[in-house]
Amino acid sequence: MTVRDEHIIESNKSINIRPFGFRDKFGYMCGDLGNCFILGLVNSFLMIYYTNVLGISGVIVGSLYFVTKLFDAFVDVAVGRLCDTSKLTAKGRFNPWVSRMKYPFCAVAVLLFLPFVSEFSYTAKIIYICGSYFVYGALLSTVNIPYGAMSAAISSNPADRVSLSTYRSIGSAIGGGATGFFIPILMYTTLVDGSQVISGERFLWISIGCSVLAFIFLTLTCQLTTERVRVETKGSVPISVLLKGLLRNKAMIVLVIVDLLIVINQGLSGTNMTYLFNDYFHNKEAMSVALLFTFGSLVLLAPSASWLTKRFGKKEASVGALLFSVGMYLVMYFCHITDAKTYLVFLFLATLGAGLFNLMIWAFMTDVCDYHQYVTGDREDGTVYGVNFFARKVGQACAGAIGGFMLAIIGYQSSSTGGMVQSSAVQENIYMMANLLPALCLFLAAITLIYFYPLNRKQTLKMEETLNKLNGISK
Numbered sequence: 001m002t003v004r005d006e007h008i009i010e011s012n013k014s015i016n017i018r019p020f021g022f023r024d025k026f027g028y029m030c031g032d033l034g035n036c037f038i039l040g041l042v043n044s045f046l047m048i049y050y051t052n053v054l055g056i057s058g059v060i061v062g063s064l065y066f067v068t069k070l071f072d073a074f075v076d077v078a079v080g081r082l083c084d085t086s087k088l089t090a091k092g093r094f095n096p097w098v099s100r101m102k103y104p105f106c107a108v109a110v111l112l113f114l115p116f117v118s119e120f121s122y123t124a125k126i127i128y129i130c131g132s133y134f135v136y137g138a139l140l141s142t143v144n145i146p147y148g149a150m151s152a153a154i155s156s157n158p159a160d161r162v163s164l165s166t167y168r169s170i171g172s173a174i175g176g177g178a179t180g181f182f183i184p185i186l187m188y189t190t191l192v193d194g195s196q197v198i199s200g201e202r203f204l205w206i207s208i209g210c211s212v213l214a215f216i217f218l219t220l221t222c223q224l225t226t227e228r229v230r231v232e233t234k235g236s237v238p239i240s241v242l243l244k245g246l247l248r249n250k251a252m253i254v255l256v257i258v259d260l261l262i263v264i265n266q267g268l269s270g271t272n273m274t275y276l277f278n279d280y281f282h283n284k285e286a287m288s289v290a291l292l293f294t295f296g297s298l299v300l301l302a303p304s305a306s307w308l309t310k311r312f313g314k315k316e317a318s319v320g321a322l323l324f325s326v327g328m329y330l331v332m333y334f335c336h337i338t339d340a341k342t343y344l345v346f347l348f349l350a351t352l353g354a355g356l357f358n359l360m361i362w363a364f365m366t367d368v369c370d371y372h373q374y375v376t377g378d379r380e381d382g383t384v385y386g387v388n389f390f391a392r393k394v395g396q397a398c399a400g401a402i403g404g405f406m407l408a409i410i411g412y413q414s415s416s417t418g419g420m421v422q423s424s425a426v427q428e429n430i431y432m433m434a435n436l437l438p439a440l441c442l443f444l445a446a447i448t449l450i451y452f453y454p455l456n457r458k459q460t461l462k463m464e465e466t467l468n469k470l471n472g473i474s475k
Contacts, residue, residue, distance in 0.1 A: 017228050020155045027224025028154065028164050029171035031098070031147045034217030036175025037210040038109045042136070043396075044270035045183055045203075046112060047403060048278070051414040053200045054118055054125050058412055062404015064130055069397025072137035073390040079145040080386020092153055092227025094382070097146035102218040105139040106211040112136060113207040115200030141389070143218070149385040151362060152369050153227040162309060165362035171217075172358075179210065180270075184277075184287040196284070245376040252368045252384060254453045256391040258445045262357060263392045265441035267399025272434040275407070277340065280427045280434075286340040290347055301356050308356070313457025314364055315449055318357045322446035325353030329439035333432065354442060367455055367463075374463050406433055 047065075050056045089096055111132050117125060151164045186206055189199035246252065277287035308317040328350035337343040365388060369381045410429035413422060422430075455463070 017226060020157065020160050020226075020228065023224050024154050024160075024226060025163055025167040027221050028151065029167035030217040030224070031150075031171065031221035032168045033171035033175045034102075034214040034221065035144065035147070036172050037179060037214045037217070038106070039140075040176040040179030041183065041207060041210045042109065042112065043267060044180060044274055045187065046133075047271050048198065048274050049113060049200070049203055050129060051407070051412075052198045053115075053203065054129070055122075055414055056125060056129065057414050058404040058407030060126060060404075061129075062401045062408070064133060065399070065404060066397045066401035068130075068133050068137050069393045071134065072141055073393035073397070075138050075141045076145055076389040076393055077383070077386040079141045080149070080382040080384070080389075083146050083149055083382035083386075084380055088230055091222075092150075092230060094146035094150040094153055095222055095225065095227060098143055098150070098218060099222040101139065101142040102215055102222075105143045106215045106218075108132065108136045108139050109211045109214070110204070110207045113200070113203045115204050118200055137393075145382065145386055145389055147221070148362070148365070148389070149382045150225065150227065152366055152381045153229045154225055156229050161366040162363050165366070166359065168362050169359040175217075180290075181288045184274075184284050188284060245372070245378065245380070246383070246387060248375045249368065249372045249384070251371040251453065251455050252387065254448060255364055255368055256388060258448050258453070259361065259388060260391045260395040260398075261441045261445040261448070262354070262361070263395030264399045264402070265354065265438050265445075266358075267396050268403055268433075268437050268441070271399070271403045272430070272437070275412075275430050276434040279412075279422045280430050281340040281343070283340045286344060289344055301352065301359050309360065309363070313460065314360050314367070315453055315456050318360055318364075319446050319449050321353040321356035322442045322449070323353070325350045326439050326443045326446065328353065329435050329442070333435035333439070336431070350438070354438075357445075367460060370463060370467055371455065374467060402437070 047058075047061055050061045051058060083094055083097060086093055086097075091099070114128075117128050120128060151161060151168070154164060155161060183206055187198055187202050188196040189202060190196050273290045274287065277283050277290055281287075311317075312320075328346055332343065332346045332350070335346075337346065365385065368388070369384050372378070372380055372384050410433070411423065411426050412430075413426075
């Protein structure tokens with residue numbers, strides 16, 4: 001056992017900390033529940049707000065997403081390092097970050113949807129969306145990175161970490177499902193002629209409601225969770241040494257690539273579903289159900305996650321689930337479904353496969369953090385999460401850019417009056433995008449996991465046994 005490991009154990013002995021329990025799991029669930037009230041709003045509906053309320057072209061919106069997310073990716077790594085080197089407090093290292101930064105994060109979500117901006121000049125609109133979205137992305141990092149790293153600090157027990165990952169995914173499903181279901185119902189207003197258009201004023205009230213809920217649940221996270229793995233900072237580490245250690249973490253590198261593809265799929269799916277049901281099926285009720293499926297599948301799969309992990313392993317179960325989703329999306333594309341209800345049945349099956357991987361992703365991340373210690377001897381959870389979120393932000397950047405540019409390529413017409421009827425050719429191309437792009441992303445993710453991810457079930461158990469001995473943890 002190293003001097004550092006002895007210090008971890010001795011530090012925890014000197015503090016009277018309650019045992020891990022349901023309070024921690026529920027509290028940690030509240031964090032992603034709160035985050036997803038804002039993320040569900042922004043990721044699925046901000047682009048259609050920009051194009052159909054502010055009248056910004058898809059090319060400009062796609063470019064904004066790409067540049068901003070690339071900037072945010074570097075912010076993620078910087079925040080991760082700040083978390084790892086920040087002072088250890090009575091609340092731990094990561095909890096205080098969430099506690100402080102939830103205030104500006106929730107406030108900026110409202111600033112993204114100010115309806116009077118539609119009266120600005122086109123140049124002023126672009127300045128507004130660029131400035132507000134840049135600030136939003138940076139503040140998101142200051143909440144999401146410490147929140148993610150907190151799971152490894154709440155408990156060192158692998159079973160506890162799987163339960164935290166599962167509860168986090170349930171929180172994500174509830175928050176994302178609620179926004180996906182209710183926002184399409186609430187965001188339209190009826191004109192004098194009886195037609196329904198997207199309302200900027202309604203989006204303002206929706207953003208206020210989502211921000212208030214996010215603040216409440218993030219507060220619960222800070223109050224209910226306890227960080228038990230308390231490691232004093234060991235001082236600044238040279239960048240060369242840090243990079244060398246990260247490059248040795250093959251599991252992290254591969255998961256970064258897979259997560260990049262999964263996030264591209266998530267971003268495109270949320271956006272594409274919005275346009276698909278708005279412009280192809282012309283069915284806002286079906287849009288609500290479709291966006292609810294995307295997140296609701298996590299709740300249905302949650303009870304089986306632990307069994308699947310123990311029976312097959314995270315890698316093995318995830319690969320099978322991803323390939324199943326690929327098959328469903330290809331079936332939907334080649335069958336060319338025109339009935340919204342029939343499409344929803346196949347979409348539900350497709351989301352089950354991708355949903356299982358999303359349910360396990362945070363358990364993957366704790367394995368990657370452990371693998372980093374396994375190959376380097378150091379715990380750098382904040383930095384590892386920062387690098388992972390770097391990939392997620394790049395994925396979001398690519399998804400935003402691809403979505404925006406694809407809309408321009410297929411000839412989608414923007415509007416500042418709530419939307420306009422698209423040509424039949426554009427509608428057909430929207431259908432193609434909504435099915436082939438997810439199939440491609442999920443197939444590439446599955447192949448990458450199969451051939452390159454080093455931690456199968458057997459190797460994960462071996463690593464766990466080694467780290468338990470190293471950290472003085474008895475099973």
